[in-house]
């Protein structure tokens with residue numbers, strides 16, 4: 572467990588350290604993004620997503636947009652999980668109307684040789700420092716990285732896919748080569764998260780968006796073990812900084828993830844029944860989530876009842892309110908406002 576709470580900890584950070592707060596602190600995954608007109612305007616002006624990420628003034632401004640508009644409890648660094656493979660030498664493109672493309676794909680790569688070039692990651696640390704300097708002490712600054720498995724699925728295939736088939740095949744056909752790739756991503760990720768923490772991130776989240784497609788044995792090897800490796804190494808360098816693990820789609824494998832990785836808090840996706848999660852997870856372990864992003868788009872009674880169900884399930888556990896996955900571009904701003912009104916009233 573992490574070291575003691577400080578009286579000066581902002582609410583979100585206090586909850587991550589095990590202190591329950593009512594109302595729960597709130598932030599939304601992808602809260603800086605296309606559903607915000609001020610984001611779309613800046614993106615248009617700068618020309619593209621990567622141009623924004625590597626311009627630390629623009630990235631800091633975007634990180635702060637949802638804080639200014641909604642007074643969220645957490646500010647998440649505006650960047651992307653694919654900056655790590657970009658820094659490790661793969662070309663990266665976010666073309667209009669297609670998912671991200673990494674080139675060349677790593678199917679035949681010399682995995683053990685991959686190193687990150689520091690100038691890419693240095694830009695991201697600059698963003699964190701610029702945000703922290705402008706942020707109220709009541710708001711928690713969150714850093715993040717992709718988990719090795721999820722990052723590897725993009726590096727190997729060169730693009731996203733529904734079933735991560737190429738990475739899963741490689742993991743069976745060449746487990747040693749795949750392990751070398753995972754080990755390289757672990758080392759770069761530890762340095763990268765440490766850099767974010769040293770620049771001002773007060774907690775970090777590991778996004779494992781594709782954890783759900785693995786069999787239990789493969790999940791142990793490619794999700795649980797590398798995550799535990801990252802957590803162990805970060806603990807040595809920054810033991811006081813909480814780590815949120817978000818193994819999307821893990822379902823029943825969440826119990827193993829919570830017990831074995833050493834993460835301080837668990838992010839739950841919207842397919843998880845919050846009452847089941849509360850019954851199954853270790854007592855006192857903080858959770859984050861898990862409103863269906865589509866319930867937020869629906870609004871009205873559907874939104875109200877989904878929010879109540881989540882709050883009722885976590886009425887004794889440290890809980891950070893969030894979505895179960897990123898906010899969608901067609902989410903009405905007024906529904907985000909209604910959600911925040913609901914959360915900030917006594918339950």
Ligand code: CP3
Pocket residue numbers: 599600601602603604605614620647648649650651652653665669670671715717731778779780897
């Ligand atoms: O939460 C936040 O606001 C922080 C910023 C953030 C982004 N991506 C910005 C982004 C974070 C934490 C991510 C994580 C990320 N990126 C994940 C893990 C979480 C998840 O959503 O599953 C993954 C798998 C990626 C890879 C990625 N980046 C994809 C597949 C895409 C295209 C799909 C899409 O939604 O456009 C992106 C682009 C991306 N990353 C955008 C943003 C705001 C949209 C860029 C734009 O068109 O302006």
